Amino acid sequence: MSEKRVDNIKKNDIVTLKITSATAEGSGVGKTGGGIAVFVPQTAVGDEAEVKILKVKKTYAFGKLERIIKPSEHRIEPDCPYFSKCGGCVWRHISYDEECRIKRQRVIDAVERIGGIKTEFAPIIRADSVDRYRNKAQFPVGADSDGEVKIGFYAFHSHRIIDCDDCALQPRAFARVVEITREFITLTNADIYDEATSRGRLRHIYIRLGEVTGELMVCFVVNGNGLKREDLLIKMLRDRLPNLKTVVFNSNREKTNVILGSKNRVAYGDGFITDELCGLKFKISPFSFWQVNRRQSEKLYNKVREYAKLSGGEVVLDLYCGTGTIGLTMAKDCKALIGVEIIEDAVRDAEQNAALNKIENARFICADAPEAALKLKKEGVSPNVVVLDPPRKGCGEELVNTVAEMSPDRVVYVSCDPATLARDLKFFAERGYRAVEVTPCDMFSRTAHVESVVKLARL
Numbered sequence: 001m002s003e004k005r006v007d008n009i010k011k012n013d014i015v016t017l018k019i020t021s022a023t024a025e026g027s028g029v030g031k032t033g034g035g036i037a038v039f040v041p042q043t044a045v046g047d048e049a050e051v052k053i054l055k056v057k058k059t060y061a062f063g064k065l066e067r068i069i070k071p072s073e074h075r076i077e078p079d080c081p082y083f084s085k086c087g088g089c090v091w092r093h094i095s096y097d098e099e100c101r102i103k104r105q106r107v108i109d110a111v112e113r114i115g116g117i118k119t120e121f122a123p124i125i126r127a128d129s130v131d132r133y134r135n136k137a138q139f140p141v142g143a144d145s146d147g148e149v150k151i152g153f154y155a156f157h158s159h160r161i162i163d164c165d166d167c168a169l170q171p172r173a174f175a176r177v178v179e180i181t182r183e184f185i186t187l188t189n190a191d192i193y194d195e196a197t198s199r200g201r202l203r204h205i206y207i208r209l210g211e212v213t214g215e216l217m218v219c220f221v222v223n224g225n226g227l228k229r230e231d232l233l234i235k236m237l238r239d240r241l242p243n244l245k246t247v248v249f250n251s252n253r254e255k256t257n258v259i260l261g262s263k264n265r266v267a268y269g270d271g272f273i274t275d276e277l278c279g280l281k282f283k284i285s286p287f288s289f290w291q292v293n294r295r296q297s298e299k300l301y302n303k304v305r306e307y308a309k310l311s312g313g314e315v316v317l318d319l320y321c322g323t324g325t326i327g328l329t330m331a332k333d334c335k336a337l338i339g340v341e342i343i344e345d346a347v348r349d350a351e352q353n354a355a356l357n358k359i360e361n362a363r364f365i366c367a368d369a370p371e372a373a374l375k376l377k378k379e380g381v382s383p384n385v386v387v388l389d390p391p392r393k394g395c396g397e398e399l400v401n402t403v404a405e406m407s408p409d410r411v412v413y414v415s416c417d418p419a420t421l422a423r424d425l426k427f428f429a430e431r432g433y434r435a436v437e438v439t440p441c442d443m444f445s446r447t448a449h450v451e452s453v454v455k456l457a458r459l
């Protein structure tokens with residue numbers, strides 16, 4: 001009887017739960033007496049808590065933390081005033097050790113359960129600093145119903161802008177840019193974009209920092225070509241940010257959630273910044289793909305290099321190469337490098353990055369990775385090592401098939417989604433490639449994302 005009652009939970013009920021696991025999205029999970037899993041954000045494994053039920057499905061429910069009865073030993077005090085509103089960070093309330101444990105376990109669970117793969121799992125590559133690691137940020141600009149200017153982030157699952165003076169994941173210089181822009185808006189009564197009516201000008205501030213060089217790029221996304229009195233804005237930024245390298249106006253007149261439009265106008269500087277990675281120089285323009293956590297990327301790429309085990313004579317195929325970063329950091333250790341990337345600008349950047357670093361054994365192809373791989377195979381290209389770094393949807397069966405038919409000795413798979421990685425590892429296993437070792441890597445501390453790199457060898 002009592003079990004049945006517990007299972008009959010409904011919206012607005014308050015239940016007492018022991019949190020026993022965590023989801024990939026960053027919620028704690030506790031089971032009701034009747035076995036219904038309740039997902040509760042901002043709880044930690046080990047918490048005993050009173051939870052308000054928000055939504056009930058057949059076998060699970062969503063809840064909101066009301067009160068902690070007994071805190072988990074992994075709990076820490078969240079040190080960001082926006083934590084409960086923002087949704088960017090999901091793990092600010094637990095220790096970094098616990099965060100790393102959860103992330104590594106998530107990779108293990110996916111590979112073993114979805115992929116059915118037995119392999120070695122190395123310790124997760126930890127971050128030296130879990131704060132201020134991002135080198136890129138986008139701030140929506142808007143006004144509330146009273147006309148008060150808001151610059152910050154969208155409230156979780158909404159398009160309401162919450163003012164934010166400083167984000168703990170971003171360099172302090174970014175907050176300075178926001179502050180100066182606020183002053184400019186007040187001073188000039190600048191025209192702010194209104195999402196509801198699609199009227200007004202200034203939509204977003206988009207900022208990038210070269211962490212090693214210190215170079216700063218500020219890009220204003222406008223519904224139009226520019227802003228009135230933008231010379232004053234540029235002067236204010238230049239006067240107060242000595243590292244400012246370039247200011248760009250990006251034109252986005254579309255009614256869309258996509259932040260950047262397709263056209264840039266350089267208003268100050270060269271339109272790009274440079275930064276360094278694994279001892280090489282890279283040019284970064286507004287559209288270039290560049291890993292947001294440079295320090296962790298270096299560690300990740302070092303692991304890729306270790307797994308690729310190059311001795312100088314190899315042909316390396318770098319699929320989904322972006323601006324060429326992974327391949328270029330290995331170019332001096334191999335005979336030839338072929339990179340494939342679908343975005344034209346990124347390919348152009350990759351070519352320029354090769355030239356910038358006097359790398360002459362690399363070529364880049366602008367194409368869909370599965371199609372390009374098939375074409376290269378038909379041309380008789382036979383790489384010794386293939387590096388894969390696909391977006392979240394993974395490589396898919398067709399590409400895995402083509403790679404396996406090219407018969408490289410080693411494949412190094414970099415993944416930002418454990419589930420699609422697991423699926424692809426299964427395809428590889430069916431085609432004679434064994435996952436030798438998986439190394440999870442924490443590229444996005446405090447958020448739910450986890451990266452991994454896998455070494456595969458031909459059986």
Ligand code: SAH
Binds near residue numbers: 320340
């Ligand atoms: N290896 C790079 C970039 C990885 S991000 C780095 O570490 O910096 C994944 C890249 O895959 C992006 O640059 C994206 O533009 C590209 N991409 C997405 N779909 C693709 C496809 N079908 N074919 C080729 N490249 C693709």
